[in-house]
Amino acid sequence: MSRALMINGLTAPVPVIQGGMGVGVSLSGLAGNVAKCGGIGIISTAQIGYQEPEFEEHPIETNLKAIAKHIRRAKEIAGGCGAVGVNIMVATRRYEEYVKAAVKAGADLIISGAGLPAVLPSLVEKSRTRIAPVVSSIKSASVICRLWDRKYKRCPDLMVIEGPKAGGHLGFAREELEKITDAEYEKEIQGIMEVSKEYGAKYGYHIPVVVAGGIYDGTDMENALKLGADGVQVATRFVTTYECDASDRYKQAYIDAEEEDIVLVQSPVGMPGRAVKNAFILDKEKDKPENWKCHQCLEKCNPANIPYCITDALVNAVKGNLDQGLIFCGSNAFRAKKLEHVSEIMEEYKKAAGMCE
Numbered sequence: 001m002s003r004a005l006m007i008n009g010l011t012a013p014v015p016v017i018q019g020g021m022g023v024g025v026s027l028s029g030l031a032g033n034v035a036k037c038g039g040i041g042i043i044s045t046a047q048i049g050y051q052e053p054e055f056e057e058h059p060i061e062t063n064l065k066a067i068a069k070h071i072r073r074a075k076e077i078a079g080g081c082g083a084v085g086v087n088i089m090v091a092t093r094r095y096e097e098y099v100k101a102a103v104k105a106g107a108d109l110i111i112s113g114a115g116l117p118a119v120l121p122s123l124v125e126k127s128r129t130r131i132a133p134v135v136s137s138i139k140s141a142s143v144i145c146r147l148w149d150r151k152y153k154r155c156p157d158l159m160v161i162e163g164p165k166a167g168g169h170l171g172f173a174r175e176e177l178e179k180i181t182d183a184e185y186e187k188e189i190q191g192i193m194e195v196s197k198e199y200g201a202k203y204g205y206h207i208p209v210v211v212a213g214g215i216y217d218g219t220d221m222e223n224a225l226k227l228g229a230d231g232v233q234v235a236t237r238f239v240t241t242y243e244c245d246a247s248d249r250y251k252q253a254y255i256d257a258e259e260e261d262i263v264l265v266q267s268p269v270g271m272p273g274r275a276v277k278n279a280f281i282l283d284k285e286k287d288k289p290e291n292w293k294c295h296q297c298l299e300k301c302n303p304a305n306i307p308y309c310i311t312d313a314l315v316n317a318v319k320g321n322l323d324q325g326l327i328f329c330g331s332n333a334f335r336a337k338k339l340e341h342v343s344e345i346m347e348e349y350k351k352a353a354g355m356c357e
């Protein structure tokens, strides 16, 4: 049986999407290599231009240029295999310009969460870019499907269900994250699949659904497929690869982490997140430097009210300046024991999907 992930005419031979990881953790290197192995590589557009010299002065314009650069590079690495997309958080300041830049650069897919991507369909009209909302609950899945149905007479090309074990900013209240069980969340996943079937039926289209959050090895993937998912979205496992765009120190922090080192934090932008416990998290006196300048990342951030800058904390981490950095990770980061090649991980997932060698 073919297990290819079919997204409205876009086919990934291996039903694995590598989840977007900002800042700078999934750029062209990682995304291109996942695509090369037949999956879908996702570049995070969160402060994507942070390495460019003009970033400090003109962050948004630099990011917009870097989107095209990384999509082009990732596609070169992929050599025509798999697909290359981007993750653009709805919470991004000037979100619409990021989406348009990605469409113009030929992104195969845009995945958008951290808010409700209400206007996304209007921004990709007449393009070949497929669109997928990230949903965490039956409620959010219903809301976005109803909205796109009413306003744009369409359904999502793909739905990403992101559960409580994911990394980065999380779409749950902290209390939910602390108490929700696997069995409870499986029910939620099934409910979301019902929503996708309902809206798919209306448009004569099977909306593929991928499950994200806590999928680490082949067995985790098999379980997700048994639940009825068309594929999986995996992020944390890909961090400890040679091809991942983060610094070696960032990767080593995952390898060194024990289970009790993976903690929930309250991000300065109000959402809970998950990260590796380190000196930065434990520092109660965190403050912005004297001459600090806002990097224009999130729409709703008020620089006057934040204890520290999320861009600075994530950029420090990805560069390996860990004592001043926030090391975002999924709940399974402690399972990393060594660096691997993307190709090895993809082989494991191919087996789990029952695909021949």
Ligand SMILES: Cc1cc2nc3c(=O)[nH]c(=O)nc-3n(C[C@H](O)[C@H](O)[C@H](O)COP(=O)(O)O)c2cc1C
Residues within 6 Å of the ligand: 019, 020, 021, 022, 023, 025, 044, 046, 087, 089, 112, 113, 114, 134, 162, 165, 166, 167, 168, 169, 212, 213, 214, 215, 216, 233, 234, 235, 236, 237, 327, 328, 329, 330, 331, 332
């Ligand atoms: C280091 C890191 C950074 C992330 N950054 C983003 C991001 O910028 N935007 C987003 O929508 N999701 C982000 N995520 C979530 C992933 O895309 C993915 O859906 C989730 O982590 C999957 O769970 P897993 O890490 O257990 O595989 C991030 C995850 C990690 C681990």
